[in-house]
Amino acid sequence: MLLLTWYITGAMDIGLWPPHNHRSNKLQLSFPPHPPRPPPSSPAQFKRFCSIGALVRLLIPRDAAHSSTPAPHCSPTPTSLLLLLKAVVNEMLPNTELYSPAIEVDPAMYDEEDLGYESALSGYDSDTMCIASTMNEYLLENGRLYHTYYGPDKNILPLDEIEQDRMDLCHDIFNLMLEGLHLAPVESPTRILDVGTGTGVWAIQVAEEYPQAEVIGMDLSPIQREWVPPNCRFEVDDAERDFTYQRNSFDLVHVRNLGQCIDDWERLMSEIYQCTKPGGYIEWCELGGTCHSDDNTLADNNPTKLWFDCMVRAVAMLGRPASITHILMHDFLERAGFVDIEVAQYKHPLAPWPKDKRLKQIGAMNLIAGVTGYHAYGMALFTRVLGFHSDMADKICRDCQVAQFDKSAHIYTFYYVVYARKPTRDEAAANAH
Numbered sequence: 001m002l003l004l005t006w007y008i009t010g011a012m013d014i015g016l017w018p019p020h021n022h023r024s025n026k027l028q029l030s031f032p033p034h035p036p037r038p039p040p041s042s043p044a045q046f047k048r049f050c051s052i053g054a055l056v057r058l059l060i061p062r063d064a065a066h067s068s069t070p071a072p073h074c075s076p077t078p079t080s081l082l083l084l085l086k087a088v089v090n091e092m093l094p095n096t097e098l099y100s101p102a103i104e105v106d107p108a109m110y111d112e113e114d115l116g117y118e119s120a121l122s123g124y125d126s127d128t129m130c131i132a133s134t135m136n137e138y139l140l141e142n143g144r145l146y147h148t149y150y151g152p153d154k155n156i157l158p159l160d161e162i163e164q165d166r167m168d169l170c171h172d173i174f175n176l177m178l179e180g181l182h183l184a185p186v187e188s189p190t191r192i193l194d195v196g197t198g199t200g201v202w203a204i205q206v207a208e209e210y211p212q213a214e215v216i217g218m219d220l221s222p223i224q225r226e227w228v229p230p231n232c233r234f235e236v237d238d239a240e241r242d243f244t245y246q247r248n249s250f251d252l253v254h255v256r257n258l259g260q261c262i263d264d265w266e267r268l269m270s271e272i273y274q275c276t277k278p279g280g281y282i283e284w285c286e287l288g289g290t291c292h293s294d295d296n297t298l299a300d301n302n303p304t305k306l307w308f309d310c311m312v313r314a315v316a317m318l319g320r321p322a323s324i325t326h327i328l329m330h331d332f333l334e335r336a337g338f339v340d341i342e343v344a345q346y347k348h349p350l351a352p353w354p355k356d357k358r359l360k361q362i363g364a365m366n367l368i369a370g371v372t373g374y375h376a377y378g379m380a381l382f383t384r385v386l387g388f389h390s391d392m393a394d395k396i397c398r399d400c401q402v403a404q405f406d407k408s409a410h411i412y413t414f415y416y417v418v419y420a421r422k423p424t425r426d427e428a429a430a431n432a433h
């Protein structure tokens, strides 16, 4: 009931409720820009606004959200598990098989009275903000807004406020996973590019971390926040076209979760290589396209498997890499000319079943992100590409989402972070001889 209330309030916000026609399908819409909400009035409020996405909108109705008590900040705690992982990863390069220790299941979760994961989910809070848009041509399909300006299948994820909330939440999840904004060892950067920046939350936080750097976030859609640090700006562009950025100019280029959207990774990596400074870094992060359990609790008939299988099939039918792995990422970076390629592989629990506190928190956040996430990734691909009726596509996504509440299945996917350095001028000259 709470989720329904949340969905309806969110849908009313963007003019989707009552639904025009939920079963089908395509309707071209032109929306006036959203009136921006007032800016955050204090640094603390700004931080909070930048943080945790909009978890609370996923848990409680909008009015209640504003009166709730402040959330505990989810500051990552270093654990020996991840340090061990990193060390092992470094040791094993360039081996393609990365060792990931099994995640221990929390036995205490079975003692809780709740049937699902309610107690593990309590305590998150955040705010949201609307973005004014100048390129306000969208496609309304199955109740969600999609990008059309550079082509309808460019971004197969929606871009509405519901999706923006999910992107911000995922940003917090990845921060928690990495214990920071990036792994690449950049020092005093002066120019940073975020390709496919989404809401721009990574670019904004990186601009705060490096106030001396000029940070540019680039995306197909102008969905970024208006209130940004003075050293951060956003541009609308298609990353698959020729880059207009100055050659050899960025200390760090960041690419995160564009997996299902890019036709030609080789070309994109070559463009990124051109605009990276000699000695500068690329950092590329992707979620894997497969699901796993360490203790055989992921049965073959688990709906999560069907959802992942459909995803992989649909992406392959679009002619894009069906399942991006660290092997593929390593390969693309090497072919572009990058050196010192480092690979990190993280287990990414889909629910709060792990015993480890930080992984449990990540699982809890993933469970919430999944409330809209499986639909966000699945609906366009399953209906447009696989040709499923929207009811069937909806069922596959919904079943997968509900399956994550089953405490007996301890499911995770992989999160890959690969970073690499562009050779210095001296190194390039030496290699040329």
Ligand SMILES: C[S@@+](CC[C@H](N)C(=O)[O-])C[C@H]1O[C@@H](n2cnc3c(N)ncnc32)[C@H](O)[C@@H]1O
Residues within 6 Å of the ligand: 147, 154, 155, 157, 167, 168, 171, 195, 196, 197, 198, 199, 202, 218, 219, 220, 221, 237, 238, 239, 240, 255, 256, 257, 258, 261, 262
């Ligand atoms: C899943 S979101 C990830 C957003 C952001 N990188 C993050 O991790 O928070 C994918 C984003 O990539 C953008 N995108 C997809 N294809 C793109 C392209 N060809 N050029 C620029 N942006 C693109 C989409 O518009 C969307 O905002």
